[in-house]
Amino acid sequence: MSEESPMLRVEFFLNTEYHYAVGHYGTRFFTELRDHARIMGMRCPECGRVYIPPRPVCGICYRELQEWVEVGPEGTIVGWTVVRIPFIDPMTGEQRPVPYGFAIIRLDGASTSLYHFLDETDESKIAVGKRVRAVFREQREGSLRDILYFRLLED
Amino acid sequence: MPRRVAIIATGQTKHAARRLDVNIRELISEAVIRALQDADLTMQQIDAVLLSNMEPFEGFLFPELWAVEGWGGYMKPSVKFNTGGTVGTTTAIAAYYYVASGIYDVVMAIGFQKQSEGHTQTAITTVGDPIWERSIMAGAIGNFAVMATTYMHESGVTEEQAAKAAVKARRNACLNEYAHLQMPDITVEDVLKSEMLAYPVKRLDMCPQSDGAVAVIFAEESKAQRLCPRPAWVKAVATAHEQQYMGDSPKRLAEMRSLIAASRRAYQAAGITNPRKELDVAEIYEVASFAELAMYENLGFCERGEGGKLIDMGVTELTGELPVNPSGGVMSTNPIGATALIRVAEAALQIMGKAGRRQVEGARMALATGYGGNAWTDIMILSREKP
Numbered sequence: 027m028s029e030e031s032p033m034l035r036v037e038f039f040l041n042t043e044y045h046y047a048v049g050h051y052g053t054r055f056f057t058e059l060r061d062h063a064r065i066m067g068m069r070c071p072e073c074g075r076v077y078i079p080p081r082p083v084c085g086i087c088y089r090e091l092q093e094w095v096e097v098g099p100e101g102t103i104v105g106w107t108v109v110r111i112p113f114i115d116p117m118t119g120e121q122r123p124v125p126y127g128f129a130i131i132r133l134d135g136a137s138t139s140l141y142h143f144l145d146e147t148d149e150s151k152i153a154v155g156k157r158v159r160a161v162f163r164e165q166r167e168g169s170l171r172d173i174l175y176f177r178l179l180e181d
Numbered sequence: 182m183p184r185r186v187a188i189i190a191t192g193q194t195k196h197a198a199r200r201l202d203v204n205i206r207e208l209i210s211e212a213v214i215r216a217l218q219d220a221d222l223t224m225q226q227i228d229a230v231l232l233s234n235m236e237p238f239e240g241f242l243f244p245e246l247w248a249v250e251g252w253g254g255y256m257k258p259s260v261k262f263n264t265g266g267t268v269g270t271t272t273a274i275a276a277y278y279y280v281a282s283g284i285y286d287v288v289m290a291i292g293f294q295k296q297s298e299g300h301t302q303t304a305i306t307t308v309g310d311p312i313w314e315r316s317i318m319a320g321a322i323g324n325f326a327v328m329a330t331t332y333m334h335e336s337g338v339t340e341e342q343a344a345k346a347a348v349k350a351r352r353n354a355c356l357n358e359y360a361h362l363q364m365p366d367i368t369v370e371d372v373l374k375s376e377m378l379a380y381p382v383k384r385l386d387m388c389p390q391s392d393g394a395v396a397v398i399f400a401e402e403s404k405a406q407r408l409c410p411r412p413a414w415v416k417a418v419a420t421a422h423e424q425q426y427m428g429d430s431p432k433r434l435a436e437m438r439s440l441i442a443a444s445r446r447a448y449q450a451a452g453i454t455n456p457r458k459e460l461d462v463a464e465i466y467e468v469a470s471f472a473e474l475a476m477y478e479n480l481g482f483c484e485r486g487e488g489g490k491l492i493d494m495g496v497t498e499l500t501g502e503l504p505v506n507p508s509g510g511v512m513s514t515n516p517i518g519a520t521a522l523i524r525v526a527e528a529a530l531q532i533m534g535k536a537g538r539r540q541v542e543g544a545r546m547a548l549a550t551g552y553g554g555n556a557w558t559d560i561m562i563l564s565r566e567k568p
Binding site: 040048079108117118122129142154169 | 317381425
């Protein structure tokens with residue numbers, strides 16, 4: 027039990043790569059984002075909820091989703107934080123530079139929210155209910171990184 | 182009709198940040214041997230064994246295979262579960278089903294995790310969808326932090342009130358010889374001044390990473406009565422699942438839909454109409470101080486928006502009207518694969534009157550919860566009276 031006792035341990039390192047399919051709906055979403063800087067959601071024919079990320083069925087009504095609608099690029103902060111603890115970015119395997127802001131954002135016209143970065147790390151300037159706008163990358167590649175971050179709008 | 186089922190014995194290891202004195206098999210058997218001693222049974226008298234563990238954390242696959250002598254599983258019917266934060270309650274509920282169905286009479290549920298052997302923060306990041314969430318959410322801490330700001334906004338809960346929950350947990354843990362963090366002198370000030378991890382979550386608002394194991398023995402009615410003077414009867418179990426993406430649930434901690442659904446289902450099955458009055462003790466899966474206050478509201482212990490008021494009034498202190506986590510909770514001890522099963526074991530100890538210095542006098546009805554990142558919740562209600 028004592029941490030001073032000379033207990034032995036062996037060390038292993040595991041370095042693996044993953045390749046995830048974005049799927050039919052994700053591909054359509056990211057193609058729109060890449061080619062037109064448009065953020066698209068899908069509307070449920072039963073309850074009218076507009077889903078981001080897009081998906082084949084409404085989880086609540088279990089109805090098939092077919093109607094695409096444009097949402098954003100502005101939205102409202104539902105939750106936010108400024109991350110100060112260093113951690114490994116799973117996209118790169120490298121330590122993420124801190125601090126950085128991130129938020130749960132309800133895009134205009136959407137019923138669910140998106141996790142994304144904020145371009146602000148001053149806690150006193152961020153609040154639930156504040157308005158934000160997506161800042162798109164110039165050279166887009168077809169991933170969520172095509173949105174660089176969300177910028178806080180003036181009150 | 183399902184058969185009546187009771188918990189008749191429990192066993193826990195001493196939980197710690199690093200149990201370098203044992204390997205995983207030895208850690209597991211420490212808990213198993215204590216549970217068998219508690220029931221005065223041998224492994225031969227256990228009909229089936231169910232395991233609770235989060236596989237990627239130690240980098241081992243199929244722990245049921247490589248740790249078989251540790252858990253006494255040689256030639257036993259066995260299944261391993263892996264359902265995240267709820268895995269311990271999932272396993273307990275499965276053990277209940279195994280016995281209630283009439284197929285097995287005596288079933289052992291075992292939970293274990295040796296977090297010091299892997300990198301949990303990296304592993305837990307894989308909870309997030311890789312295309313939409315994973316590289317943004319900063320593991321469990323970042324995810325909790327964004328939920329906490331929503332909750333503070335919705336309910337008006339303050340950082341001070343959350344800190345009170347953190348203090349309660351660590352002080353209660355000092356009454357529990359198995360608990361990991363023992364901080365008898367901790368103050369609200371200490372919590373507020375501890376390192377900011379991700380606003381508003383500070384280091385002392387979060388649970389630790391622990392090494393530990395727990396074993397819980399379930400038995401059918403006649404064996405339970407024969408083997409245990411005061412069994413903890415399973416009164417109700419319930420589970421509920423949310424949708425898959427983090428952004429799908431509208432208010433996160435402020436409105437934990439899976440916790441609301443599962444608890445109301447369990448209350449109804451147990452005939453509980455006023456949980457704050459009718460429950461004598463609760464062992465809840467509060468991975469962070471803010472989550473504990475939110476869970477008070479979502480479990481119906483108080484009105485919406487009054488989680489902070491409940492901690493201010495001392496209702497959930499060990500001597501309060503409804504003690505919550507007399508064991509010290511997840512905020513004091515968190516070997517993830519064991520954590521929710523420890524909630525069940527601690528709730529059972531309270532009903533059995535075997536909780537030692539953390540005993541709630543006259544506890545007759547106890548609640549245990551598991552919690553999986555807001556997306557899914559398990560509930561088990563234990564009672565001194567037969568259901």
